[in-house]
Amino acid sequence: MKILVTAATTLEIQPFLDFLQQHGETLKARQYRLGHCEIDVVIAGIGMMHTAFSLGGYFAVNKPDMALQGGIAGTFRHNWELGTAVVIEKEYLADLGAEDNDQFKDLFDIQLWQPSQQPFTGTALVNTFAGLPFAPALPSATGVSVNLVSGSRLTIDRLENRYAPDTESMEGAAFHYACLTHGIPFLQLRTLSNYVEVRDKSRWRIPLAVKALNEELVKTVETLNGI
Template sequence: MHIWVTAPTAMEMKPLISWLESGSQQTGQQKYRFRGHDIVIKVTGVGAVATVFHLTRELEKDKPDWILQIGLAGSYHAELVPGSVVVVERERLADLGAEDRDRFVDIFSLGLESPDVFPFEQGWLVNPYLKKFRNLPIPAVQGITVQTVSGSAATIARRAALYQPQIETMEGAAFHYVCLHMQVPFMQLRAISNYVEPRDKSKWKITEALASLHQTLQQWLLAWPEELQML
């Protein structure tokens, strides 16, 4: 199979590259032959705009059999502690809309877009390919994507009430949007680096989250679930 692994930043990708360099054949710049499969590494940039641009540009040149986005995320739920790893089942563009005084109104409520016109399902960007994976060892969650990370009590409370998210990222919905339009099987894998709360970097666990993320990813790639072969 021809597999792409993408991440917003080189930092989030570095442990995978080191692992592949030590245990597979390098066939090109950030291209590896691993257990009979071709893996291509792509860093797509931070935020929705960079993700859409870089990913669409690459997919117009070539389409993989399967594409994975990895990275860090903030958690809205106490049980998703820093270091936890999740797979994202559905995504929402949580700050695309308008402010009406103290109220946020999204593009669907504004009548600018239909919540049930492809690729949306009731306003969500749902990954249909996860149904093929019967025994994923990690929780499937719903995420919101924002371009300004939540860092005040008022913003956090508003977004939590509107969408009941479990995690927050800056790229997930953009990744789902492009993959759905381009009809490429995909999966978004995230590790929790912090809780979504008023900003306090002293509580963040980036090193631990990256270690958990790549341990899970490596175990999964070594196992190569049968479901992946059927996508």
């Protein structure tokens, strides 16, 4: 089984890379064999532009059996504990469009893209989880992807009212778009590092989220190796 594991930064998945180096066979830079699984790791970069470029280049010459994106994320749900792991079921492009006076209009509002035009389902990039050999038993979530991390009440209210999101990241939609376009079964794993609120980094729990993320990544590839 050939698996792509991608993340925005090395920081987010360094413990997972250490695990592969210790328990697997290194084939070449960021390519490993763990049992019957061949695992390619792509550090795609921060944001949708970097992620789309990196995955486009990778998928041009590779077609893995499964793609797995790992990362930390903010959450709009204050009843969810930081460090919680979730799988993202659908993603919205939450800041791509136009401003019309004091209103935001997305690509569908201004008719540059039509609802359910491939690879969208309605106006979302939806993971049906079809074709996956394994999906962890984690809560599913709705994500918004943004180029500018939300830190004002006005922006947060707009996102909540329009998309009712659970999480916010900077790369999820690009990952969903690339996998849906290429017909590759995929899974986006996120762990919650902070609440989406007026910016206060003293309340963020990045080490906790990174630890939880890497535990889930290791558990997932070990399970896949046993299938």
